[in-house]
Amino acid sequence: xxxxxxxxxxxxxxxxxxxxxxxxxxxxxxxxxxxxxxxxxxxxxxxxxxxxxxxxxxxxxxxxxxxxxxxxxxxxxxxxxxxxxxxxxxxxxxxxxxxxxxxxxxxxxxxxxxxxxxxxxxxxxxxxxxxxxxxxxxxxxxxxxxxxxxxxxxxxxxxxxxxxxxxxxxxxxxxxxxxxxxxxxxxxxxxxxxxxxxxxxxxxxxxxxxxxxxxxxxxxxxxxxxxxxxxxxxxxxxxxxxxxxxxxxxxxxxx
Amino acid sequence: xxxxxxxxxxxxxxxxxxxxxxxxxxxxxxxxxxxxxxxxxxxxxxxxxxxxxxxxxxxxxxxxxxxxxxxxxxxxxxxxxxxxxxxxxxxxxxxxxxxxxxxxxxxxxxxxxxxxxxxxxxxxxxxxxxxxxxxxxxxxxxxxxxxxxxxxxxxxxxxxxxxxxxxxxxxxx
Numbered sequence: 486x487x488x489x490x491x492x493x494x495x496x497x498x499x500x501x502x503x504x505x506x507x508x509x510x511x512x513x514x515x516x517x518x519x520x521x522x523x524x525x526x527x528x529x530x531x532x533x534x535x536x537x538x539x540x541x542x543x544x545x546x547x548x549x550x551x552x553x554x555x556x557x558x559x560x561x562x563x564x565x566x567x568x569x570x571x572x573x574x575x576x577x578x579x580x581x582x583x584x585x586x587x588x589x590x591x592x593x594x595x596x597x598x599x600x601x602x603x604x605x606x607x608x609x610x611x612x613x614x615x616x617x618x619x620x621x622x623x624x625x626x627x628x629x630x631x632x633x634x635x636x637x638x639x640x641x642x643x644x645x646x647x648x649x650x651x652x653x654x655x656x657x658x659x660x661x662x663x664x665x666x667x668x669x670x671x672x673x674x675x676x677x678x679x680x681x682x683x684x685x686x687x688x689x690x691x692x693x694x695x696x697x698x699x700x701x702x703x704x705x706x707x708x709x710x711x712x713x714x715x716x717x718x719x720x721x722x723x724x725x726x727x728x729x730x731x732x733x734x735x736x737x738x739x740x
Numbered sequence: 741x742x743x744x745x746x747x748x749x750x751x752x753x754x755x756x757x758x759x760x761x762x763x764x765x766x767x768x769x770x771x772x773x774x775x776x777x778x779x780x781x782x783x784x785x786x787x788x789x790x791x792x793x794x795x796x797x798x799x800x801x802x803x804x805x806x807x808x809x810x811x812x813x814x815x816x817x818x819x820x821x822x823x824x825x826x827x828x829x830x831x832x833x834x835x836x837x838x839x840x841x842x843x844x845x846x847x848x849x850x851x852x853x854x855x856x857x858x859x860x861x862x863x864x865x866x867x868x869x870x871x872x873x874x875x876x877x878x879x880x881x882x883x884x885x886x887x888x889x890x891x892x893x894x895x896x897x898x899x900x901x902x903x904x905x906x907x908x909x910x911x912x913x
Contacts, residue, residue: 524887524897531889538804542833613834617803620836620913621893627867628888 491674495608496550497570498671500560501713502611503543504571507561508721509592510536511728515579525582528628532589535621542614562732566722572712574657576721583646586632587654593626594690595661595683602678611676630694637698648700656707662687665713745840749782758787761794761819768818771810772892776849778811782841785832794824797832802893802913839912850910851876855895858912866912868896873909875900885909 513533520526544557574592579585600622603615636643662684664672671677692702711717732738753762765787768778778784778798786797796815800808812829819827839858847857856876859866870885880902890897895908 524889527891528887528889531893534804534806534893535802536804538800538802542803609834613836614803616836617800617833620838621802623867624888624911624913 491676492550494667494671495611495676496547497667498677499543499547499550499611501570503540503547503560504569505575506536506543507540508569508571508724509575510534510540511724512575512577512579513585516585521582529585532625532628535618535625539614539618542617546610546614558732562729566717566725567715569717569721569725570713570715571721572657572660573709573718574654574660576712576718576724577654577657578720580650581646583636583643584650584653586629586636587647587650589625589629590633590694591654591658591661591691593622593629594687594694596622597626597690598683598686599678599680602683605675606677607675633694633700634698637695637700644699647698651695651700652703655703655705656709659705659708660710660712663710663713668713742844743840745782745838746843749785749841750843752786753779756787758789758794761787761796761824764818764822764824765796765815768811768814771807771814773850773853773855775853776846778815780843780846780849782837782839782843782846783811793826793828794819796827796829798829799832799837801837804893837913839910854907856898856907856909858910868909868911873898875903875905876907877905878903883907 510533513529513536516526516529517533518526520529540561541557544560547560548555548557574588577588580588596618600615600619604612604619606612606615633647637647638644662680664679664681668677668680672679695702709718756762762779762784765784766777766779768784770776770778770781770783773781781801783798783801784796785799786795788795788797796819798808798811798815808831812831815829816827819825842858850857854876856873859869859873868885868888871883872881873883873885874881875883875898878900880900882901883898884901885896886899886906887897889895890908894911894913896911897906898909899906
């Protein structure tokens with residue numbers, strides 16, 4: 486019985502990680518052919534591909550755990566807004582280049598701390614996915630850090646846009662370091678990660694990059710949460726409409 | 741240039757009792773770089789026989805590598821053509837692929853194809869340098885990085901200040 490319960494918990498945890506990767510990956514694909522110039526267009530698309538690849542590995546594992554014939558596509562394309570468990574920061578519209586850069590910086594720093602912990606998971610598949618992901622994240626982080634420095638310490642306009650992006654995203658970062666009962670249980674069993682323990686180092690790293698980029702860390706005076714319980718911002722529904730349309734209107738189509 | 745990961749792969753292959761299968765799979769090339777085989781790139785991991793079924797294990801270079809489905813199909817096709825029908829292709833995630841698994845031949849073929857092979861700093865994951873990757877066309881080291889990400893996730897884009905040509909560099913990972 487305990488094995489069954491544990492599998493259900495790991496399935497739920499895996500889906501959360503899958504949703505985070507898919508939704509952020511989809512947001513990044515929205516830059517394809519809209520990048521500020523060709524090299525950045527390609528870079529954004531490449532990072533998107535890494536995230537969508539991660540999502541596929543997580544969904545594939547979720548399908549295996551569910552053991553009821555579901556496929557990765559069923560999870561990605563046939564669940565509705567309230568069933569998605571991604572953190573809200575991933576679903577916010579792509580905004581301008583500054584906004585996407587700041588979001589990537591926040592998430593890249595988070596992943597550079599989170600994935601090495603997940604690599605130590607007792608669950609072999611999650612550990613293997615993390616081991617692949619961390620190699621890619623090192624490249625992602627170098628890029629988002631470089632752009633933060635360039636734009637933060639750039640022109641008056643680029644500085645203004647970066648600071649605006651930081652101020653609008655800051656309240657969404659708190660959710661990265663929360664644990665609900667299920668996540669706590671999995672962290673105790675060394676399957677999941679204790680995200681609360683990552684915040685101090687995340688803050689130290691982000692503050693040092695922002696300060697080097699002449700940008701200011703906002704106060705913690707507002708917080709938005711809800712992704713892990715399925716309470717999303719209005720944006721997710723719109724994203725899913727576009728992302729799921731083809732699969733829903735051609736249910737057995739493969740391409 | 742040899743690395744521990746490559747030596748281990750080669751040793752593993754030589755120990756295998758399915759030499760004819762490994763040899764047939766040498767014909768399967770990477771769809772994006774059609775001069776290098778999946779063996780030489782380090783994508784082909786293992787060949788086993790279980791209950792009359794050949795199990796071929798492959799590993800993705802990057803999480804989102806879009807070539808995996810094609811490689812999977814190409815592996816089956818190469819064996820089917822040789823009259824071997826009982827084939828299952830299996831995706832293996834651990835250990836994570838590294839450029840250290842590439843063969844010396846694979847590196848040479850990349851270079852001849854116009855892609856600078858990964859600088860082999862064994863043991864560490866050195867990110868792509870900003871300068872100094874040797875130009876695959878003229879051999880100059882007067883080169884600079886234009887972009888961290890190039891035509892595929894596994895490459896970065898450089899330009900050569902000597903012959904003025906841009907080129908891809910296969911990133912170390």
